[in-house]
Amino acid sequence: MLFIELDLQSETPIYTQLVDQIVEGIASGVLQPGDPLPSIRSLAEDLGINLHTVNKAYNLLKQEGLLQVHRKKGVIVQPDGMPGVTEAFEEKLRRQLRSLAAAAAVRGMAEEVFAQESRAVYRAMITNRGGE
Amino acid sequence: MLFIELDLQSETPIYTQLVDQIVEGIASGVLQPGDPLPSIRSLAEDLGINLHTVNKAYNLLKQEGLLQVHRKKGVIVQPDGMPGVTEAFEEKLRRQLRSLAAAAAVRGMAEEVFAQESRAVYRAMITNRGGE
């Protein structure tokens, strides 16, 4: 570690930034199933933030099934298969996409451009997978 | 009015729900440029919420250039041309798309499905435009 960069001036909470960047790390392949993550305390110290802020982020990811917490191995990326696309996730995804699509449409961004933008962002995220 | 439906149990703030639904109203064509919106007080009363909560939503939309506030006409949908796709908006859009794309990719949603989902949400939003 650490590919994590925090913006303490940002309006998005620190624990949310942590969650996002870890998820992106898994999606991009930088973090592979079974890979260890820093301990709560060491990550908090490295980032200069509080223990509980890291703990909150880890717990959210654990509840989503993206992380496992072993008493032995510490915190690792889910090795037993990632959660699938549940109906609840689909709903949440669509609700957030609707908000973005509306903002884009109002500003005159065409359907093709919006769809292409989505595709490009996805592609840029998972390119160079396996590159560790 | 009113196509606005609030979920007071939701974790998303009331003023954010207001902003989203008004933007979606403009994007879908239900709200046309120049159309009047309810006064702050009347909308607050209709929705059973406080005056300042509506005011906050209206002000955010005013700052984004989606609403105008006339001392005479009251609050109306921007009649002098909507704001375009600025660089700042592009950045914000991409940042939020990245978060969604990562969550989708981690759960095994393929690039094509994600892009198609984005397109479908956009299309469903602006269909039956002009239908008032």
Add this chain to the structure above:
DNA sequence: TTGTTTGTTATATTACATGTATAACACAAA
């Protein structure tokens, strides 16, 4: 054993966001 590190839990505090409750102001319209 002892010491250390792990995740976990509890408590307390500060700061900020959210939402409400009143009140008052200046401006425009009936």
Add this chain to the structure above:
DNA sequence: TTTGTGTTATACATGTAATATAACAAACAA
């Protein structure tokens, strides 16, 4: 004048975000 508009100010209650300590049991290393 009376009413309704957006605007502004103040105050309050509640919840979230983040920090600061502290303690605990489980696992590991010396």
